[in-house]
Amino acid sequence: MDRIECQWCKAQNEMGRTNCTTCGAPLDTKDLVTDSGWAEAPRLRDMTEFRFSNSTCQIEGEIVPVAEIALAQGDSVFFEHHVMLWKEPQVPLSALNTGGGMKRMLGGMPHILSVAHGPGRVAFSRDASGEVVVLPLHPSMELDVREHAFLAGTHSLTYSFVRIQGLVNVLHGGGGMYMDRFVTQNEPGLLLLHGYGNVFQKTLQQGEKIMVEPGGFLYKDSSVTMNAVKQNVKTGLMGGHSMYLAEMTGPGRVGIQSMYVHHGSD
């Protein structure tokens, strides 16, 4: 039987579908890839609906999209509690202890994540214009995400956080002290991120490098290494100027956002 492969998440879909059942990406439009190889994250059509486990997720709006999730009995999602836009009164909430409370407090991260349990509806959005990026994670995948970028993760994902190695990376990397890490075990999971502006993804080969603005980094496979590298710029009689870029080394995917805060020029 003929199937259509989603170019974003590689899931197989039935013929005739216009958007992927796993990540909502349009199947009937050509992928947008720049000449240098950055693939634009699929712009999810308004009211796009896709499934995970027995639940559904619908993306609404195109300036600051809302992810509305209809949770089935037995399904749950976790999130930072301040991204909930609305919920039905009967949806129970619980707290997910992340561990490392003092470290997270120092890193400016919430040390408790909230969990919403089905059945019922709950909706999430962030605080600026951008895109919801849907990343289905297949079993045994590890993804590192810039802190405060994740919108919601499904119950089958294991959440942890990792310290960004190296003082230079912490001070000049633009990503704070920690990154969120999402791991799948035997079951696939679904991760929703919010990227400010537009989001682009590139897959690096083994040893391939790319330099990115540290504030623009959004996510990467854990196999990709990230280091802050100083760039010296001579400005003639006025002396020197330096800035830092994040050097990403493959193999794996790297995701960046087009709206960011630049840190670390001196």
Place this chain on the structure above:
Amino acid sequence: MTMPPAQAAYTCPYCRMASDGGGGTCPACGAPVDLRLKVSDSGWVEQPPIRDLAHIRFGRSTCQVSGTYVPVAEMALHDDDWVYFSHHVLLHTDASVRLGTLPLKGGWQRMRAGMPLIMMRAQGPGHIAFSADAPGETLAVPLSAGRAIDVVEHRFLVATGNVAYQWQNSNIWFTTQDGDDEEWHYPLGKTIDQFAATGGNGLLLLHAPGNTFIRDLAPRQRILVQPSGLIWKDQSVRMFLHFEYPHGQYWFSSSRYQAKATWLTLEGPGRVAIQSVFERPEGSGYVRRTSGATTQQW
């Protein structure tokens, strides 16, 4: 020869005003005509952005909304018509437009609440344009004679002269304990604006960051929303605070403090509008006093 049937009257699903529906956009609020309703599975209707360069009529004047990221509302004011607005939303004006001030009562309280002390008024003839400072949607809310709505502060863009404006305390607050200090929080803002069409039909323009969704609540139907996500509501909709404390494995993760969810309960009947951008809720800590709230311990 058979004549085609006369076009049935069209009632806009967003502003509920009737028109002939022939112009492509609703002449009262600018919403596209014939657009398939975008309704989420849960019942929120996405308010369609006003089509670029759509015309809206009021009095003997027109308003044209242009742009899609941070829309501009440009008005062609007739001699007899006037509008009022906060001075910081004025983008450009013809020299022929007569600008003046519209004094407001309660200056000291408005200053404390961070609200502008005066409104400006603009009288035709001429063109004048307004825009806000965030990517989002400009909403036209036509008010039929006698209708009044409550609008969250800082969402107001411009209103026609026959729309009466007043403001009052939102009466949505809570306090938290911080050592010996008691900290006050106003999740909806300290005040709330009220607009009412008194002298015939009026037009109110609002600007909301992000996308906008509206929903009609049935009598006694409740929904929990982020307080700073509310844009406007019918005055028949009740609102009060609701605190939820998620259950955690340990005492410190039972989140009486950090992960407490502060909601605004909206109870029908009536229409409510929310935006997808909202401020991070403030006020971690033990809730001591409230303006009236319900609590749920999960």
